[in-house]
Amino acid sequence: MLNIVIFGAPGSGKGTQSERIVEKYGINHISTGDVLRAEIKNGTELGTTAKGYIDQGQLIPDALMIDILASVFDSFQDSKGVIFDGFPRTIAQAEALKKMLEERGQDVSVMLDLEVPEEELMTRLIKRGEASGRADDNEETIKKRLHVYHSQTSPLIDWYKQEGKYQHINGLGSMDTIFADICTAIDAIK
Numbered sequence: 001m002l003n004i005v006i007f008g009a010p011g012s013g014k015g016t017q018s019e020r021i022v023e024k025y026g027i028n029h030i031s032t033g034d035v036l037r038a039e040i041k042n043g044t045e046l047g048t049t050a051k052g053y054i055d056q057g058q059l060i061p062d063a064l065m066i067d068i069l070a071s072v073f074d075s076f077q078d079s080k081g082v083i084f085d086g087f088p089r090t091i092a093q094a095e096a097l098k099k100m101l102e103e104r105g106q107d108v109s110v111m112l113d114l115e116v117p118e119e120e121l122m123t124r125l126i127k128r129g130e131a132s133g134r135a136d137d138n139e140e141t142i143k144k145r146l147h148v149y150h151s152q153t154s155p156l157i158d159w160y161k162q163e164g165k166y167q168h169i170n171g172l173g174s175m176d177t178i179f180a181d182i183c184t185a186i187d188a189i190k
């Protein structure tokens, strides 16, 4: 099983590169951001809860995210593997993912860290907000999301280094060049 964690700050290209990885390697995709946005669109109770956090640039509570992740993961049949896009975002989520995979006789194959300078993240997200109207892609909320990334999410870099799963990827450049670097990293562990 090829279980990939794609990691990076908001706007680093996790969703963009995940689509390409899914197409090339034939694995399933879990984007926690997409799951939450679908719940918001459908007006569910979870969606209403999630909207409050997302619009403030905050993370959804770990216990809720961990339950969602396990139920989506278990819905895949005859899976060749999974790309985890936007999960984990906290140490508690990383520990829960490790435990969930261990209970199913699996583990994380690699963690790909897309590194992009902060000015570029800001430019990309403002542009995406203009095109998509995403409520969390405005300057004030993006700044809060970047703060949350530095305080709660970036400690996962050292966590995955200690696990021996960390792989750095330069996330600045053309989407094709970045994808080629990602494929080299994945092919090296297959």
Ligand code: B4P
Pocket (backbone or CB within 6 Å): 008, 009, 010, 011, 012, 013, 014, 015, 016, 017, 032, 033, 034, 036, 053, 054, 057, 058, 059, 060, 061, 065, 085, 086, 087, 088, 089, 093, 124, 125, 127, 128, 136, 145, 171, 172, 173, 174, 175, 178
């Ligand atoms: P997500 O949906 O995961 O979104 P993201 O981090 O903002 O973006 P991503 O990195 O996927 O960027 P993309 O490819 O789209 O999270 C949204 C919110 O949901 C979070 O703030 C949080 O509240 C909540 N949430 C999600 N998961 C959670 C969890 N596990 N726990 C708690 N809360 C959670 O790229 C961005 C833009 O850049 C696009 O417009 C793209 O076209 C462009 N782009 C991509 N690559 C480029 C390149 N190489 N050059 C130029 N532009 C590029």
